[in-house]
Structure formats: C-alpha cells, structure tokens
Amino acid sequence: MRKQWKQITLIAILLVLIVGFFIPMPYYITKPGSADELEPLVSVKGHPETVKGSFSLVTVAQSPANIYSYVASKFLPYHEIEKDDEVKYEDESDEEYNVRQMYMMNESKNNAIQVAYKAAGQQVEVEYNGVYVLSVMDDVPAAKYLHAGDLIKAVDGNEFKSSEEFIKYVKSKKAGDKIKVDYVHDKKHESAEIELTTIDKKGTVGIGITLVDDQKVTTDPKVDIDSDKIGGPSAGLMFSLEIYSRFQDEDITKGYQIAGTGTIDPDGNVGRIGGIDQKVVAADKAGADIFFAPDDTITKDMKKEDPTIESNYDLAKKTAKEIDSDMKIVPVKTFQDAVDYLERLEKK
Template identity: 40%
Template sequence: MTKLLTKKVRYLILLLVGLLLILFLPLPYYIELPGKAVPVSDYLTVTRPSPKKKAGELRLVYVSLYRASPATYLWSYTNRFASRIPAKEITGENNNSDYSKIQAYYMQDALNEAEYVALKAAHYQVKRKYQGIYVMSLLKNSTFKGKLQVGDVITAINGKTYQSSGEFVKAVQGLKYGSRVQVSYLRNQTPKVSWGRIVKLAGSNKTGLGISLADKSRIQTPVSFKTNVDDIGGPSAGLMFSLELYNQLTAKQLLRGRNVAGTGTINADGKVGPIGGVDKKVIASAKAKADIFFVPAQSEPGTISNYQLAKKTAKQIKTKMKIVPVASFSEAVTYLEEN
C-alpha cells in the first residue's frame, strides 16, 4: 500500500513538473501583440510656461511584448495579429539588463529630439549640450570587456574631449593598432577611468575600441517639462512627443476635438523614421477610437512600408480611422492645420 502510494506521488510530482515546464519554460522567442494607444500628456507635460488647454487628444502607441513559453507560443497561433519573433532579433546578444538600458536610452533620445524639434518650431530658445558617447555594446575582442558596461558614457579619450561620435571615431581610428588608450567615462554619474588597447574591428580593415556607440546629449531650454516614461522604451514615440509639446506650447488649434494617434521616430531635422509593429499599433489606435493615425512615410529597403502595412491592417479590421503617411514633423503639423 505504501509503495503504491509512493508511486502515485512520484507520478503526480512528475506531472506537475511537466505542466510547469509547459506553462513557464521560457522559449527563445518573444510574442508581440497589440498594446494600447494612450494620451501622450500622461507621459510628457509642459510645466513652464503653463500649457495651453485644448479639445482633443494626441496618443502614442505601444505594442505588448513578452517572452514566450510553450503554452503561450501555441496560443499565439489563435491570434492572427500575434507575431513570434526570435529572441536574438529583439535583444541581440544583450542580457535583459543591458537590453532595458538600451531601450531606456532610445526613449530618452526620442524625448531629446522631440523637444529640440518642437521648441524650434514653436520659436523657443533651445540648445543641445553634448555629454559624450553612450556605450551600446562591446565586441568580443574588445580589451574593454569587463571594464566598460552598456550604459556607460565616455567623456574623453586620452584626456581629450569631443563634440560628436564622428569626432570620437575619427580620433580613435587615428591611434595605432595595439596602442594603449585611456578612456574616461561616467557610470551612473560617477567618473571612472579604464585602460585598454586598440583592436581590429571584425569584418573591416578598421581599428577601434571594439564598442558600438551612440551620441548622448541633453536639451537646454528655459521651458520646463515633466516626464514619466519609466514603463515604456524605444524610439517610436518621437513624432507624437514632438506634436504634443508643440500643441502645448503654441496657441494653434491643431486637434479641434479630434483623437489623433501615431508612431514614428524623430531626428533633429524633424524627419520621421520607420518603426516595427505598425499593424499592432493600428489595432490599438482603432480600439482607442482614434480619428487619425500618423504613420512613417519612409520605408526600409526591401520591406513592406509602414504605410502599406497600416493600410492593409486598417482594411482587415474594417476601421474608419484615417491612415496618414508623414515624412516629417512639419508634414504632420500641416496636415492637422489643413484638415
């Protein structure tokens, strides 16, 4: 009797372990689903001067992204708008912590560019202060591996400072292969110094530190903002951030009671760049009852454009929401003024 009971307990434990594996074992895939279209003013508000109150709403849109398990991977096939994306396409070689840092950088950069574009368009004083080089990743052969980390901001090379990543790259490439180099940097605002050597960069005849990088800067302006972007990441809200700031800072009646959603990156020239997950963002915007959905007009070579996919999705879900392609911030403003 005792042996029989022991066997049953073992089988029950094995069954429970199997169920847990099916439910929670992480697979090397992410599942992407429609997220939400939320008011941009929930994340970004002008505090000085007092923002102009107007009828209507501007909405940024995000997708829902989570790590797949065997159960959720199979379930995703029941949703025609679910995408199963290999983990490496999402995080690359980064761990979760580094991936989060990079997404936070993209979000802060999107805010900076949006502020710069909107403030210039609204005729406010604005300057860009260069802070240094943001470390995005370290190559396998970099001698700074284990010294520098993703998220560090390089401020000087051999004691010299530079005003752009282009100047930085040019200076480093002028150093001899194998030569010793001193890197000054900030980690969580704490100054640090590390030494390493110039290495060959894989896939090219060039030399360098063996890091991938991006410019780190901040905006200086008499205008004050309140931001709350800790729970979202990536650069795709750039266009909508710039429109929200412009709408709060000027007396123009852009919205006239309309519900306007949109997506797209923004650069300092006001150009709007393509993003991923646009089909999911169309669905989320339609659920939020948006009247207009701005989508990048620019497309990546060899891929279906954001506009084409947005139009296709809008047709599939039978929404009356107007899909509007824009190549720049000024095009979006002009459309709202004239329509």
C-alpha cells in the same frame, strides 16, 4: 486502487500543465499593446493642455514565451514570435535590455523636446556630454577597455557634438587602425588605444558598441515628460507634437484623436520602427481617428536582405484595410509633414 491511479494521473497532468507556464523558451511574443494619451505624461510650465482632441503614443506588448503562449501565437492574429537574439543583443541580460530601452527613450525625449521647442520658437539649449555605451560586443578589441555605462568623451582628441559625428569619424578609419579613446568608467577618467575592427558582414568599421547620446537639454519654459514605464525610441514623433501643441493658440488636433509612431532625430526626421501593424491594431481599438506612420525609404540593400520588407506606411495602410479600420493613415517623413497635415485638417 483504480481511483487512486486516476488521482495520481490527474495530479501529474496538472503538474505538467503548471510547469509549462514556467519552462523558458528562447522566444518572445509580441502583440498589439495600447494607445496612451500623452497629455498626462507631458508637463510644460505655464502651458497646460487645451486641445479638445488628443495625441497618443502606441505600444507593442512584449513578453517571454512559454509553451502555451508560443502555440497560441501561431493562431492569433497580429501576434508575432521573435527569437531571443532578434530582440536582445548577444549575452545581453533582461536587465541590460531594459536599461538600453530606457536610454533610447531618453534620447528620443531629448530629440522631441529640441524639435518641438525650435519649431515653436521657444528657448532650448543642448549640452552634449559624449557617447554613452549601452553594450560592447564580446569579440572586439574594445571589450578589453569599454563597458556598458561608460561615457566616451573624445576620440583622438576630438570632441563631438553628436553620436552621428562620432560614428562618421570612426567609419572614416580602416580596420586595424588604432584610435585613442578618452572615456569615463566608474567616475574615473581613462584613456585607451583601441584597435578598430569590422563589426558586421558588410565590413563596416567600428569599435563594436551600441550607443546613445548623453545630452542635457535645458528649456525655457521647463518641460517634464513622465516616461518611466515606456521603453524604446518610437514615441519621439508623438512627444514632439504634444509638446509643440502646448505653444499654439489654436487647437492643432482640430478635435481628432490622433495616434502615431516613429523615431525623431534633432533635425525633425521621422524614422522607421518595428511592429507597425500591431500598433495600427492597438490604435484602432482605442478609437483613434488619425494615425501617423513613418514614410521610410526601403533601399536595395534592405530589399536584398529581406525581399518581403515593406515601408512602415505601406504596411500600416495594408493593416488598416485588413482590419476594416476607418482610421486615416497619414505618411510622414518629418515632424513638419505632420504639422502641415494638421494645419490643413478641417475641424471635426
């Protein structure tokens, strides 16, 4: 009888341990991911890779938390626990989150192509089709009309050349004002009078949507970027450097393994990203010699909201010191900053 109870107890313990892996928690675990060379992902017709070094994007690994990963992350270095609502928008499903990440990556690729081709003196044309709606806040008037996947073509009869122009126009209005929005829903052209509202605690006026530009970028020669397994906008800078390198007569890597991160806009400005410390760890493990980090500006408002906030560059430099890395951490505000640094670099 005692033996039977031991068996039952053992089975019960095993069941509890197994179930612990599947009990969902409202958290995500992030940790250092990988540094992936861009050469296999980028193809420019007639311009194969010729550099002896490499350019690599760097990732952060992310997964839903279970009881065990949550507890382990309390003790493991460079493992972060993030609340569900810090990762996803309110009422956003996992599928919608993944779609949003893919569209952000697509916008990042388009920006990188524009920047690289213009800098290399190559032909690039951009056809702006409107603002693609990624999600809509539940408690705004726009929710009656707009849905994820809709394409906004014009506002008050105005067509825009970028989402920045769209946002600037909307912000020039007041909460309570109504604007006429022309949009495409399920391949049908629609229009609606939508009341503007405040969308955050600061009183920012808006429609209440997250968005990306819907652009068609045409280049000569043709360029293809295989990024189906990569989400988010943080590889923009490194994509632009990889593409730019294909048009140079000399090896701009100078033989170094170069990793980095940062968003890129069509004007070549490099933007702040999340998980910079984890990306430094991943790049160091991959043997990178140089790491480009966004040299972003921390405003008074940002400091007021989070007194512990640091610029990407400062945190990257601090992390490299903590892990005793030999990587050179290089601050960049623009694509041109990175190019200028590479031009000054001595061959390895």
